[in-house]
Amino acid sequence: MYRLTDKSIDVSELLAFVGDPGAGAVATFIGTTRDNNEGRSIISLDYEAYPGMAEQEMTRLGEEAATTWRITRMAIVHRTGNVPIGEASVAIAVSAPHRDDAFKACRYAIDELKKRVPIWKKEIYEGGEIWIGSQTGERFTEAPAVGSRD
């Protein structure tokens, strides 16, 4: 299950999806919206995604995880639109026969999501707003390699 939602994320839905009699472990990661960043006091966050491609890239990283670790199922749900402070912006659940694979695949999924799934976060704070990753002052040039910014 790889999808975007503009509603609150229901983590129990992800858990139900990855549940399996053959799984001995379920690892979860929940990213929540924080009220501060680099000294700025944040009121709320806005998330924008490229629908279609975002789900496709999330699906891909699930498939990649399945070739590296022995996992049973994975679910990733990312929220879009305005997300109040303290709510889940992303949830990941991974089931596996054993915990080590579940933990590692879950970690891989969130790390890769942050690198390449086309989703953007805007912090809204008193007196302004900032697209994270596109802050003024950061100077980037054209990407040297397709699919990688590192």
Next chain:
Amino acid sequence: MKVRVKLFAMLRERAGTGDDLQDVPDGTTVKELWDKLRREHAGLSGVELRLLYAVNSEYVGLEHRLADGDEVAFIPPVSGG
């Protein structure tokens, strides 16, 4: 030929649109299209971000040649999570 341009986040705000239909010569590359957009949208001309490019939802390089009907996305640094 016609291609559909998708702009997101900071690029969308700077251009004032997230969706743009462009008429370009056959064989136009992603780079040539980007240069054209920067000429047409003043807000994009100063963008110094390191972008990624996707054609029909697949990441491609700047020299990728476009085909009629392609959807071309200009992707600023992602920040999901």
